[in-house]
Each structure stands twice: as structure tokens, then as C-alpha cells.
Amino acid sequence: xxxxxxxxxxxxxxxxxxxxxxxxxxxxxxxxxxxxxxxxxxxxxxxxxxxxxxxxxxxxxxxxxxxxxxxxxxxxxxxxxxxxxxxxxxxxxxxxxxxxxxxxxxxxxxxxxxxxxxxxxxxxxxxxxxxxxxxxxxxxxxxxxxxxxxxxxxxxxxxxxxxxxxxxxxxxxxxxxxxxxxxxxxxxxxxxxxxxxxxxxxxxxxxxxxxxxxxxxxxxxxxxxxxxxxxxxxxxxxxxxxxxxxxxxxxxxxxxxxxxxxxxxxxxxxxxxxxxxxxxxxxxxxxxxxxxxxxxxxxxxxxxxxxxxx
Numbered sequence: 509x510x511x512x513x514x515x516x517x518x519x520x521x522x523x524x525x526x527x528x529x530x531x532x533x534x535x536x537x538x539x540x541x542x543x544x545x546x547x548x549x550x551x552x553x554x555x556x557x558x559x560x561x562x563x564x565x566x567x568x569x570x571x572x573x574x575x576x577x578x579x580x581x582x583x584x585x586x587x588x589x590x591x592x593x594x595x596x597x598x599x600x601x602x603x604x605x606x607x608x609x610x611x612x613x614x615x616x617x618x619x620x621x622x623x624x625x626x627x628x629x630x631x632x633x634x635x636x637x638x639x640x641x642x643x644x645x646x647x648x649x650x651x652x653x654x655x656x657x658x659x660x661x662x663x664x665x666x667x668x669x670x671x672x673x674x675x676x677x678x679x680x681x682x683x684x685x686x687x688x689x690x691x692x693x694x695x696x697x698x699x700x701x702x703x704x705x706x707x708x709x710x711x712x713x714x715x716x717x718x719x720x721x722x723x724x725x726x727x728x729x730x731x732x733x734x735x736x737x738x739x740x741x742x743x744x745x746x747x748x749x750x751x752x753x754x755x756x757x758x759x760x761x762x763x764x765x766x767x768x769x770x771x772x773x774x775x776x777x778x779x780x781x782x783x784x785x786x787x788x789x790x791x792x793x794x795x796x797x798x799x800x801x802x803x804x805x806x807x808x809x810x811x812x813x814x815x816x817x818x
Contacts (some may be wrong), residue, residue: 515556516692518643521624522546522768523556524808546768551688618645618658624775625764625789627742636666641689641742642764661689663743676726677708687721687740694725698739747784747792754800756777758814765789767810774816 515523526543526801529535535543547553574667608624622640631639632650640646644660655664656673664670665685672679672688674695679688688695697704698721707713707723714723719731721739737750738760747764749757755776762769764786778800793804796814805813 515552515559518624519550519552519556520560521766522553522642522810523560523726526557527560528686529808540809545770545807549770553604580761617649621645622660624766627745632670633668634664636664636668639663639665639743657688657690657695659690661687662741662780663740666803677706677724680705680713687743691723694723696723696780698735699720699734700740718738741783745786749780749782749784749788751779751781754780754796754802754814761789765812767808770811770813772813772815774801775800775814778802 526546529539529543547557553769582726620628620630620638620640622642622644624643626642628640628644630640630648632638632648638646638648638655639662640660641663644662645658646662647656647658648654653668653670653671655662655670662672664681666681667683670681672681672686674688674690676695679686679697681803682703684704685700686702686704687700689697697706697716699716699718703717704716704718705713706716706724706729708729709726711729714729714801717732719735722732723730723736738748738752741748747757747760753775753776755771757780758769758771761784780796780800782795782799784795793812793814797804797817801817802814803817805815807813
């Protein structure tokens, strides 16, 4: 089996976008500059770009509907899906479980998924609801009352006992409302109400305090702290900042947009407060220019940079 590529789902989608743009024809000088900035911004970008280029080259001369859609089709949602699928296929053969366990790309096999910029509600039973945040995926076994968070973030509201599994541990709930977010190396959980027990990396089960939030990894558990202003606000379609660093704010906002949202280091430590509707990220960027000494440069729809106002 080939090595699974070491880049994230959002970066994979960015590489797909740039490949699509280049296959449409010659990039304008401004687009060429934006692509080069994206490529040089992080080594992960270069790994993703080299990977999709290799897959693209291997498919030339291959006669299949999938290859034809990816290499020759018009720029459309179906072509984007084909390219995303090619990224997964390019990682090598794998059984279904292996893809779910180890592939960093979005799992096309998940029971429930939400694309970038969208949120989804799922009724698990008469008294239990699961909400998926942007770019999230989860498997649900209703019979076993088991939820497996594959990617992203969920909010579970239930009067029943459920088990939520992440890459770093297991959360057992009883009549609880909690938010669970999967990072690359840790899980963050916020408990709003009810009883939640954490089982992680061989330690004795611990009952989580309410209302509090903490993070746990494969080796440690952080101290519980009060819920922050933004905990679970996404479920109401809001992004709430309370003296938040602009760099951190844009990282959060970037989760709800396709492409790259860059923050210049010169303005990253500016503080921002307010309540912002997630469904209009362009409006949020415009408001930043009013409330802070920054300007927003849009190279393309998928490459935006927030910089110091000169």
C-alpha cells in the first residue's frame, strides 16, 4: 500500500482548486502570484500540490469516466468531486475501515457529513439531536448509541446515554449537551449540561465538570476552564469574539470558507470583539476594515489576505 499523504483536507481542496484553475487556461499575473504565495506559505501546501500533480500525470492516457471528468470536464461541482476522489485514490488502495481510520482526507464513507461553510442537523431519536459544524464527518450506530467523530466538530444534545469516540478518547454521556471538536493531535470538549465521563489514554474514567471545557490528547488532559464566549455558538450560526487575537479569529473564520484566508503577522495580535453571522464571511471581512486598522486584499475568491492598512 502507498503511504497516505500527510496533508489536511482543506489543503487538499486548495490544491484541487489551483489545479482546476490551471487546467482552464493561462493564469493572470495576479492569479499566478496568488498561487505562488499559497504554494510557498507552508510545506504542507507543497506536499499537497506535488501529490495532486503526480495523480494527474498518472491518469493521463487512462480511459475511465473518472479520469475524463477530472482531466477534461468543464469546471463544475461534479468535476471538483472527481478531483477530490482522485486525491483519495492517489493515496493507494485501502479497505474501507483503513480509509476511515487513517486517511486525513474527508471520508466519503461517513454516515453524516457537512461540507465547508455549511452546518447540518440530524435527529438521532425523539430526544437526541446531533449537529455537525463546517467540514465535519461522523459515523452513527443508533442501535449501540455510538457516535464516532471522524473529522471536524459536533454538538450533541440528548436525554439518553451515548458514547462519543474521537481519535484520542471516549466520552460517555448521560442526559447531556456537549460540544466536541477533533483537532489533528487533540480533542476539545465543552460540557454545557448533564453528565459526561472521559476515558482517555489508559487513565481511570473521570467525570467532567459542568459547565467547563478542556482538551485531551493521547498523552495528557488539560485543566478544565470556564466556557469561552464562542463555545457552541456555531450551532446558532454565530462566531463570537471576546478580546480575541485577529489571527485566531481569522483561523476560525477560515474554517467556514473555501480557499486560503491569510493574516499578516503585523496585525495578528490586534484584538477583536463582537458577534458575527457565519453565513456571510465576506461581510465580516468588510467590517474588519471599519473596526480595525487593516485592509483586505482579495487576489481571488479563494485567496484573501488581511494586512496592515498603510
